[in-house]
Amino acid sequence: MPESAAEVYEKLRPYREKVKEFKKELEPGSDGRIVLGGRRLLFFGSEYALGDLYKEIRKIVGPPVDTLIYRVGIRGGLDAGNKMSKILEKMCTGGFDVAQTWCGGLGFYFGWGLIWIVEEKESEALIRVYNGWEAESYLDTIGKSDTPMCHFTRGFFAGAAGVLKFKSENVEGVETKCTTKGDPYCEFVVRVAKSK
Numbered sequence: 001m002p003e004s005a006a007e008v009y010e011k012l013r014p015y016r017e018k019v020k021e022f023k024k025e026l027e028p029g030s031d032g033r034i035v036l037g038g039r040r041l042l043f044f045g046s047e048y049a050l051g052d053l054y055k056e057i058r059k060i061v062g063p064p065v066d067t068l069i070y071r072v073g074i075r076g077g078l079d080a081g082n083k084m085s086k087i088l089e090k091m092c093t094g095g096f097d098v099a100q101t102w103c104g105g106l107g108f109y110f111g112w113g114l115i116w117i118v119e120e121k122e123s124e125a126l127i128r129v130y131n132g133w134e135a136e137s138y139l140d141t142i143g144k145s146d147t148p149m150c151h152f153t154r155g156f157f158a159g160a161a162g163v164l165k166f167k168s169e170n171v172e173g174v175e176t177k178c179t180t181k182g183d184p185y186c187e188f189v190v191r192v193a194k195s196k
């Protein structure tokens with residue numbers, strides 16, 4: 001029986017505690033920028049962050065937009081993985097601890113939802129996201145879907161796992177459950193791809 005969102009929230013408590021000091025980093029500087037890990041952060045509504053972008057590009061490009069968004073996610077995950085792993089390694093005990101602290105700690109304060117790495121094996125990992133922003137954004141702007149729609153997130157996890165776990169850029173992210181199609185959470189498998 002999968003954990004409820006409330007149970008996952010409790011499980012993630014130690015990871016949130018670990019990154020609490022980062023909350024002050026989210027305060028804008030006198031130049032009006034918020035910078036973390038050498039990257040500028042922006043806060044804006046998720047509907048027009050990707051929801052409306054999806055919707056409008058989908059009208060022009062059609063379904064290939066899913067792959068496009070996935071690839072953007074991979075680049076983001078690789079970049080953020082490189083930046084954040086250096087910061088998190090100082091306060092974590094190693095591989096899984098870094099990954100879960102990033103996902104369940106920083107991810108929480110970034111408003112990505114409750115991210116729980118359910119299982120981690122040598123060749124793949126299983127990640128669940130409760131109240132994921134991308135699925136909610138899709139539901140708000142487009143509506144329900146028959147297939148999983150968190151393409152940026154699955155790409156981001158693949159890119160980040162490539163840096164943090166697999167030491168490879170050839171990692172794929174597959175979403176196996178998604179709240180856009182009525183599942184209680186979004187679920188992702190990341191693994192080294194057989195071919196590029």
Ligand SMILES: [Zn+2]
Nearest residue numbers: 135150178186
């Ligand atoms: Zn989803």
